[in-house]
Amino acid sequence: KNEVEQSPQNLTAQEGEFITINCSYSVGISALHWLQQHPGGGIVSLFMLSSGKKKHGRLIATINIQEKHSSLHITASHPRDSAVYICAVRGYGGATNKLIFGTGTLLAVQP
């Protein structure tokens, strides 16, 4: 079993829809990251969370430490939101500064 699980693996939405991508993890973490990767492109860090909720434009990320679960929400989705969204967790300090990645959610937003 992967330490970081994402669902769904693939998601197709119509423009304007509200989208939720989920991430569950099984290890103790110091932070959780949501990343965005466009096809053939680089990786952009969207959020880093250690508790609660963060909002940036139409994107909202939440985390529940007790339940080891995080969600990424996209409001009023747009075709330019089409990308792979990756959840990654970071352990505690020292040698565990590395990120452990989920397998990603491929989002396609159709006009």
Next chain:
Amino acid sequence: DSGVTQTPKHLITATGQRVTLRCSPRSGDLSVYWYQQSLDQGLQFLIQYYNGEERAKGNILERFSAQQFPDLHSELNLSSLELGDSALYFCASSALTAYGYTFGSGTRLTVV
């Protein structure tokens, strides 16, 4: 431009060859991380350097090595290349992990 520069962007080479990937971290960032993204394995951590010293090692093959120089740029050396080494190699940097990571645009390596 994220501030992390990776060169080259694309690399095509033959099996058995050796290549060097280069990463210049964002100004002021002391940590550099190397990640491999392949179709079957997803994103995996390879190695981390902090201010010139190796800090953590992940699933890095013995054929691979890395170093971080005094000017903080880092190089990932891949030798005796195999077809399965074809992947996107990302570099990321951070000042302190509390401030998150900045990723480079990656080097796409194709081994033929």
